[in-house]
Amino acid sequence: MLDDDENECESVPLPIQTFLWRQTNPFLGAKIGKLHEASCVTFERVVVQNILHGLSPSLSDAIQSVSRWRFVKAAFPHIVQCCASLIAEESENAAAAAASSDMESPTTPTPMGQSLQKILYILHWLLLDSANECNETESGKVGTLG
Numbered sequence: 001m002l003d004d005d006e007n008e009c010e011s012v013p014l015p016i017q018t019f020l021w022r023q024t025n026p027f028l029g030a031k032i033g034k035l036h037e038a039s040c041v042t043f044e045r046v047v048v049q050n051i052l053h054g055l056s057p058s059l060s061d062a063i064q065s066v067s068r069w070r071f072v073k074a075a076f077p078h079i080v081q082c083c084a085s086l087i088a089e090e091s092e093n094a095a096a097a098a099a100s101s102d103m104e105s106p107t108t109p110t111p112m113g114q115s116l117q118k119i120l121y122i123l124h125w126l127l128l129d130s131a132n133e134c135n136e137t138e139s140g141k142v143g144t145l146g
Helices: 002-009 014-028 034-048 056-063 068-098 116-138
Strands: none
Touching: 002 034, 014 034, 014 068, 034 068, 034 116, 068 116
């Protein structure tokens, strides 16, 4: 149990923290647009697929210096924030469409945007699949995730 507590207190390298905040930043204010889509694609490539090609050498080195599970745990609150922002935006758009509609019956639901679909997929992976995948990756190093 002490080992788990020690792992919880380990800090995440600054290049990883900076990367996560840069990907999250577009979701903290402006309307949803191309930056959001790019951040979602980057989150998927780096967090879910573990593709480090195209990242700065310092970020690649930092990600490789920590366990995949630790990186995934560090990314989790950022993914949740992005997901919440996209859901709020979708909700506002649906409310605006309903308010502008003169129809008394409920309007047909609009399809989800690509960014929301992608971030929900990433959240799904984080919640349901990441522990198993990271455990398989780490099984050669450590028997359990920490």
